[in-house]
Amino acid sequence: MSNQVMRELDMRCIWHPCTQHKDHERFPPIPISKAQGMYLYDCDGRAYMDCISSWWVNLFGHSHPYLIQQLTHQAQKLDHVLLAGFSHEGIIVYSQRLLKATGGVFDKCFYADNGSSAIEVALKMSFHKHALLSSCTKRSKFLALGNSYHGETLGALSVGDVGIYKDAYRPLLFEVLITPTPKDSEAVNLALCELEKILEREGEEICALIVEPLVQCAGSMHMYPIEFLKQACQKCKEFGIDLIFDEIAVGFGRTGSLFAFEQCDLIPDFLCLSKGITGGMLPLSVVMTHNDVFDVFYGDYKEYKAFLHSHSYTGNALAIACANATLDLFERENFLAKNAMTQRKIWHAFEGLRENERVCNLRQKGMILAFDLKVNCDRAGYEFYLKALQRGLLLRPLGDTIYFMPPYVILDEEIERVAYEVGQILKDF
Numbered sequence: 001m002s003n004q005v006m007r008e009l010d011m012r013c014i015w016h017p018c019t020q021h022k023d024h025e026r027f028p029p030i031p032i033s034k035a036q037g038m039y040l041y042d043c044d045g046r047a048y049m050d051c052i053s054s055w056w057v058n059l060f061g062h063s064h065p066y067l068i069q070q071l072t073h074q075a076q077k078l079d080h081v082l083l084a085g086f087s088h089e090g091i092i093v094y095s096q097r098l099l100k101a102t103g104g105v106f107d108k109c110f111y112a113d114n115g116s117s118a119i120e121v122a123l124k125m126s127f128h129k130h131a132l133l134s135s136c137t138k139r140s141k142f143l144a145l146g147n148s149y150h151g152e153t154l155g156a157l158s159v160g161d162v163g164i165y166k167d168a169y170r171p172l173l174f175e176v177l178i179t180p181t182p183k184d185s186e187a188v189n190l191a192l193c194e195l196e197k198i199l200e201r202e203g204e205e206i207c208a209l210i211v212e213p214l215v216q217c218a219g220s221m222h223m224y225p226i227e228f229l230k231q232a233c234q235k236c237k238e239f240g241i242d243l244i245f246d247e248i249a250v251g252f253g254r255t256g257s258l259f260a261f262e263q264c265d266l267i268p269d270f271l272c273l274s275k276g277i278t279g280g281m282l283p284l285s286v287v288m289t290h291n292d293v294f295d296v297f298y299g300d301y302k303e304y305k306a307f308l309h310s311h312s313y314t315g316n317a318l319a320i321a322c323a324n325a326t327l328d329l330f331e332r333e334n335f336l337a338k339n340a341m342t343q344r345k346i347w348h349a350f351e352g353l354r355e356n357e358r359v360c361n362l363r364q365k366g367m368i369l370a371f372d373l374k375v376n377c378d379r380a381g382y383e384f385y386l387k388a389l390q391r392g393l394l395l396r397p398l399g400d401t402i403y404f405m406p407p408y409v410i411l412d413e414e415i416e417r418v419a420y421e422v423g424q425i426l427k428d429f
Contacts, residue, residue, distance in 0.1 A: 003044045006031035027386055035062030038410055040394065051388075051395045051418055053407050056217070056249050058280030060329055061407040067279050067325050074321035083111065083315040090320040097327050098286070102259060105267045106288040110307075111315040115248035115274035116151030118285035119210075121309055122270040123155050125289065126208040126242045128307060129296045141202060142174075143209045143241065145181040149218035150210060150246050159210050162219055164399075177202060179232070181216065181224050188228045195232055203239035208269070210244040213260040214365055217249040220401040221370035223363050226264060233266050243268040248285070252276035252326070253336055253408065256343070256366035269293065278322035279329070283313070335408050339367050345412055346404065349419035358426045370403035375429040387425045393418060 001009075007028040015021070016029060033043045038061050040048045050058065060067070074090065081088055095109040110125075112118050123142065130139040144150075144159040151157070157166050158173040166173070179198055182191040199206075213229060216222040233243050245268035250260045254276070257263050261271065270293075274285035297307050313319075329335065346369050353359045353371055362371040373380040381397030388395040395402055404418065 001031075001043060003031055003042055006043050023382070027389075030389070037061040037063075038407060038414055046392070048389065048392050048394050049414065049418065050407065051393055052403065052405050053276075054280060054394075055275075055396075056254070056405055057275045057278075058407050059252060059276040059326065059335075060279050061409045062280070064279060064329075066329060067281050067322055070321050070325035070328075071281060071318060074318055078317045080313065080316050080318070082312075084310060088315075088317050088320075090317055090324060091315045094320050094324050094327070097324070098288070101327060101330075102271065102288060103262070106271065107291040108289050108294050110287045110289065110309075111311075112285045112287070113283045113311050113313045113316070113319075115272070115285055116153040116156045117311060118248065118272040118274055118287050119150045119156040119159070119244075119246060120153055121287045122210070122244045122272055123159065123208070124309060125270060125287070125293065125307060126244065128304075129242075129293055130207050132296050132305070137204060139205055139207045141177055141206045143177045143179060143198065143206050143236070145211055145216070146178050147181050147216050147219040147222055148210070148212060149216065150212070151248075165218075177206065181219075181222065182228050183222075183224075185225045185227070188225050188231075191228055192231055192235070195235060199235060199239055203236075203241065206236075206239065206241045208242035208244045209233065209236045210246060212246045213250065213264055214255050215250050215260075215368060217368075218398065220372070220398050221363070221368060221403045223365045223368075223370075229264055230266060233264075233268075242270065244270045244272065246272050248272055248274040250368075253330070253339055254367050254405070256336075256340065258330070258336060277326065278319050279326040281322040282316070282319040284316065284319035284323055339408055342408070342410065342415075343367055345415055349415050350404070350422070352419075353422070353426075356423075356426055358429055367408065368403065368405050370401055373400040373402060373429075377429055380429070383429075384425060387428055388421070391421045391425065393421055395422075 010029050031043045032040045034041045038049050040050050078088055098109060099106055110121055112121055142159050144161060146161050149160045149162045152165060154172055157169055159176050160166055161178050177198055179195045180191045182188045245261050247260055251273045261268055271288040278284050299305055343366055347364050350369055354362050358375050359371045360374045377383055381400040384402055385395060385397050
């Protein structure tokens with residue numbers, strides 16, 4: 001079917017995420033018929049370079065032959081089995097490998113099927129652990145950073161601080177303490193002073209601090225100082241507060257190391273992973289934690305003692321096969337070393353934007369580059385997005401923030417093309 005026919009059918013029956021459908025009166029959804037490597041192809045055969053890894057998941061581009069091979073092989077053996085009382089070889093092997101890949105600092109893997117669910121798991125585990133450990137002191141509060149985003153289920157929304165996602169649902173959400181995230185190094189001390197005030201007042205009632213280490217992705221790609229993160233976490237630990245690291249977006253090589261916590265000299269109590277975990281093939285998430293957490297729940301069966309949280313597709317064998325294949329690719333092709341070179345080439349291609357009067361705050365962390373538009377235009381980010389699509393680039397904005405988060409397989413000439421096209425688009429404003 002043609003683009004036009006597909007669009008008409010789509011608009012009759014599909015409600016798209018993060019979309020104001022009135023916008024589609026002007027520019028209907030683009031029906032994609034196939035994808036390969038860096039490129040998406042619509043039903044009329046037009047190519048679009050996927051500059052955002054389809055919401056940050058396709059680490060190795062689309063339809064990677066090895067991922068397809070391993071998925072196909074698994075489908076011929078075992079598609080799915082419940083993980084309550086059962087297991088399978090793939091998830092046992094993967095759990096061992098993931099524990100090793102994170103440096104052997106975690107002991108247990110608890111699986112779910114999407115990033116928001118992983119956040120819910122970590123929040124519940126922390127609260128439940130504290131409840132079981134103390135019969136008198138009740139820790140029932142959570143602490144989060146300003147400008148944070150952790151997902152869109154109700155618990156995950158509660159600990160987020162990006163109003164566009166959260167404001168409409170505030171009556172449904174539980175109260176969370178928000179401490180400021182510093183804009184830059186000069187603001188670190190002031191932010192730490194505000195945190196200390198919260199801890200002195202309510203530190204004994206807080207279950208956990210939840211953070212996105214190094215980069216607040218949905219928070220307009222805010223890259224905040226690592227020294228703040230280190231000191232904030234240390235201060236929270238002095239009050240017995242758990243640390244939840246949300247690496248759903250930044251894990252698996254995005255910030256330069258395999259996991260962002262490795263750059264922080266910190267070991268969180270809970271590490272949440274998803275998105276790139278399967279190379280973009282299938283939904284999967286995991287919460288990694290320690291035996292001292294697991295042991296709190298261990299014992300004879302009693303009401304409220306076991307951690308009763310489950311998803312039907314927990315540990316799905318097909319998704320796990322893709323997750324194992326993803327680790328294979330990291331090991332065999334040394335993508336971390338390749339990315340170290342690629343990120344330098346990205347900066348070199350884009351650094352000229354610092355002189356562009358329509359751009360401010362050009363920034364980079366690992367394989368994430370972003371800048372803010374400084375133009376006199378309503379919904380500038382959206383207009384930029386439409387102009388980019390017309391040039392064959394998928395650069396979906398965050399408000400007026402444009403970011404470049406490509407698959408790790410991007411070629412030098414593709415980086416140069418994106419930088420050139422971005423420059424041309426900026427001239428149109």
